[in-house]
Amino acid sequence: MSVPLKFHYIVSGGDFTSAGNASVQAKKALRQLGFDPETIRRVSIAMYEGEINMVIHADGGTADIIVYPDYIEIILADKGPGIPDVELAMQAGYSTAPDNIRSLGFGAGMGLPNMKRYTDDMQIDTVVGEGTTITMRVNT
Amino acid sequence: MKISEIVELLNAEVLCGEELLDNEVHSACGSDMMSDVLAFVKDQAVLLTGLVNLQVVRTAEMMDMRCIVFVRGKRPGEDVIALARDSGIAVLATEERMYPACGKLYAKGLVGGSVENA
Numbered sequence: 001m002s003v004p005l006k007f008h009y010i011v012s013g014g015d016f017t018s019a020g021n022a023s024v025q026a027k028k029a030l031r032q033l034g035f036d037p038e039t040i041r042r043v044s045i046a047m048y049e050g051e052i053n054m055v056i057h058a059d060g061g062t063a064d065i066i067v068y069p070d071y072i073e074i075i076l077a078d079k080g081p082g083i084p085d086v087e088l089a090m091q092a093g094y095s096t097a098p099d100n101i102r103s104l105g106f107g108a109g110m111g112l113p114n115m116k117r118y119t120d121d122m123q124i125d126t127v128v129g130e131g132t133t134i135t136m137r138v139n140t
Numbered sequence: 141m142k143i144s145e146i147v148e149l150l151n152a153e154v155l156c157g158e159e160l161l162d163n164e165v166h167s168a169c170g171s172d173m174m175s176d177v178l179a180f181v182k183d184q185a186v187l188l189t190g191l192v193n194l195q196v197v198r199t200a201e202m203m204d205m206r207c208i209v210f211v212r213g214k215r216p217g218e219d220v221i222a223l224a225r226d227s228g229i230a231v232l233a234t235e236e237r238m239y240p241a242c243g244k245l246y247a248k249g250l251v252g253g254s255v256e257n258a
Contacts, residue, residue, distance in 0.1 A: 016195075017193075017194060018194075018196060020194070020195055020198035020199070020202075021197075022226075023198070023202065024198055024201055024202075027202065037204065041202070041203070041204060044202050044204050045178060045203070046198075048178070048198070048202045049178060052195075092179075103190045104172075104193060104195065105172060105173055105174035105175065105176050105192075105193065105195055105196065105199075106173075106174055106195070107175065107207070108173055108175030108176055108179070109175075110175045110176065110178065110179040111175065113179075114178055123187045135198065
């Protein structure tokens with residue numbers, strides 16, 4: 001078996017200007033690999049939502065895209081505040097984003113539910129005060 | 141509808157993507173909330189918005205959109221236009237407000253299109 005192809009991105013926090021840039025780069029990389037447009041769209045939207053979340057809530061983090069023979073894995077890891085109530089955070093429309101984020105076009109409480117919707121599997125590992133790792137899988 | 145028809149109908153200025161004006165687009169959406177665009181849009185090729193920042197372009201790029209129309213006379217900065225140019229997205233600016241802009245395009249056949257999971 002060959003080693004799975006892996007793309008690693010640093011998501012910088014604080015400055016919202018660059019938020020989403022890693023996902024744009026990942027989308028380009030997946031296009032070059034020749035995946036079908038729908039798969040690329042699902043992976044990149046899920047990563048983009050997660051990337052925006054990391055910038056808003058966790059002062060950034062890392063994003064990894066790993067290409068396996070049958071699926072693409074997206075791992076988003078941050079050392080942010082963690083999610084105290086995952087079930088509540090998964091509810092469409094629930095958001096803890098500050099008002100200034102809404103004026104930037106985000107914070108509608110659709111991020112996590114959207115990530116789940118666009119992927120075939122999503123696991124959230126979170127510890128309050130330590131950080132959150134979200135692992136998503138899109139079958140190819 | 142060709143993107144060039146959108147330019148005419150909205151009396152819009154083309155800020156980038158002159159070479160894309162002959163491209164056909166079949167559906168559009170209008171929103172200032174990128175969260176909602178990501179959640180509710182499926183295959184709309186045109187985004188009308190009054191929000192002006194880099195995330196508008198990145199969101200459009202994620203959704204495979206081909207054209208962004210900035211309404212209410214909003215003018216994006218050069219960084220926004222440059223990013224759209226890199227992504228192959230046409231950028232238009234119109235003085236029209238959101239509602240009449242959407243209405244004019246809809247009346248000429250640019251529909252809302254399908255909604256993801258609706």
